[in-house]
Amino acid sequence: MKRGRTREQTPDSHAFPTRPYDLVKEAVIAVIAVTLLTFGLAAVFSSPDEKPVTVATWSQADPADFTATAVTELGGTSATAQYGPPYNTAADGQKLGPLPLQTWAGVKHPIDTANDFVLQPLRQTPEPAAVTAALARWNAASADQQTKWTGAYSDALGKAPNGDPAKVAAGDYGPVPVLTARLLQLGQSGTLDAQLLAEGHYFQTDYTRALLFLADGSYLQDQARTQHLGGDQWGMMNETGNYPGQAWLWLYTFWYQVQPYKSSTNADALVWGTMALLSALLLLLPFIPGLRDIPRLTRVYKLIWRDWYRDHPTPNPGTART
Amino acid sequence: MLTLPPLPARLLAAPIDLNGPGHYLHWGVIQISVANLVVIGLMLIAFVAAILLPFPRKRGRR
Numbered sequence A: 001m002k003r004g005r006t007r008e009q010t011p012d013s014h015a016f017p018t019r020p021y022d023l024v025k026e027a028v029i030a031v032i033a034v035t036l037l038t039f040g041l042a043a044v045f046s047s048p049d050e051k052p053v054t055v056a057t058w059s060q061a062d063p064a065d066f067t068a069t070a071v072t073e074l075g076g077t078s079a080t081a082q083y084g085p086p087y088n089t090a091a092d093g094q095k096l097g098p099l100p101l102q103t104w105a106g107v108k109h110p111i112d113t114a115n116d117f118v119l120q121p122l123r124q125t126p127e128p129a130a131v132t133a134a135l136a137r138w139n140a141a142s143a144d145q146q147t148k149w150t151g152a153y154s155d156a157l158g159k160a161p162n163g164d165p166a167k168v169a170a171g172d173y174g175p176v177p178v179l180t181a182r183l184l185q186l187g188q189s190g191t192l193d194a195q196l197l198a199e200g201h202y203f204q205t206d207y208t209r210a211l212l213f214l215a216d217g218s219y220l221q222d223q224a225r226t227q228h229l230g231g232d233q234w235g236m237m238n239e240t241g242n243y244p245g246q247a248w249l250w251l252y253t254f255w256y257q258v259q260p261y262k263s264s265t266n267a268d269a270l271v272w273g274t275m276a277l278l279s280a281l282l283l284l285l286p287f288i289p290g291l292r293d294i295p296r297l298t299r300v301y302k303l304i305w306r307d308w309y310r311d312h313p314t315p316n317p318g319t320a321r322t
Numbered sequence B: 001m002l003t004l005p006p007l008p009a010r011l012l013a014a015p016i017d018l019n020g021p022g023h024y025l026h027w028g029v030i031q032i033s034v035a036n037l038v039v040i041g042l043m044l045i046a047f048v049a050a051i052l053l054p055f056p057r058k059r060g061r062r
Helices: A002-009 A023-045 A055-061 A063-075 A101-105 A113-124 A129-140 A143-159 A176-189 A191-197 A208-216 A219-226 A247-257 A267-283 A291-298 A300-304 A306-311 B007-012 B034-052
Strands: B024-027 B030-033
Touching (some): A055 A063, A055 A191, A055 A208, A055 A219, A063 A113, A113 A129, A113 A176, A129 A176, A143 A176, A191 A208, A208 A219, A247 A267, A247 B034, A291 A300, A300 A306, A300 B034, B024 B034, B030 B034
Antiparallel strands (some): B024 B030
16 A cells, blocks of 8 residues: 555656756767867877887896796696686686686687797797707607606796896706797797787787787786786776876775785686676665665755755655655 | 987977876775876766756746
């Protein structure tokens, strides 16, 4: 019966007073104002002007990090090699509680880091005889032997002064030093950038492989952290330099700063799930008791329509129910 | 020796260059850039102004 009474109290929309409103004029003014603001702000402040980080700039600026990363790609121990779907089956990927979301999605962009990032680029370019012999030796070795070589060379690089490959102690590293030294040459010449982008089409639009290789090293992360773009620096809402960033992503990046998200290996899935839940609450706001009463209790509408409420202090069929 | 960019580039350059080291405020777990803080402040001012400023109306009509 209460429902019936509420319906009776709701006035018909035609009972409200009306006023003329030129919507087209309003829209034209808004477009002109935004256009002037856009051009004006661009003229005064310009835009971020950071040089892109490429495999070439990385390998030239930090050859030790490039070489160490190349060894992990060859040995299958890099972050990409161990990530799981959508690149490989080495792990389950991100899970939301018991739900293996990325396993369900499957391996949609298969990447074999040893072949795609190291061996194939070496084969695709004219090889010095030493590299041809090193490739043949690598291919002839067992997987166990390959792992021993890359593991030993990774350890030796870690112990060398500044990780410099030229200062690595003598040891049994098989063909690994020759392969990674040649890959470093390809990287520094810019050839590797083009090879990692090559898709067999006229236009190259898939940067996945180049970005993953870059992300496996520490150079790109160091550059990002310097600009406050790291995940634990609220980086999602920041921009390079002193430019304002994506302030509207504050809630999304906030979760990454607090527990349990901060230390979880499934943080991406957990944050996504939390934001999906909050978005659903926002979508269903009119149906949630308590939350849907906030506008009525805060009475902001009385501030907006203060002229009307000043002239009509007592409720009548033309006023909203309070 | 100081080398200046060519004249057309200088004339077209933005008067305010924001391509420098960013300025950030830290407060506990919160880190925010001054630029973002300014933009958020401007948005709040626009919101309050939208509520408080009177609707434009033609003369003689309420």
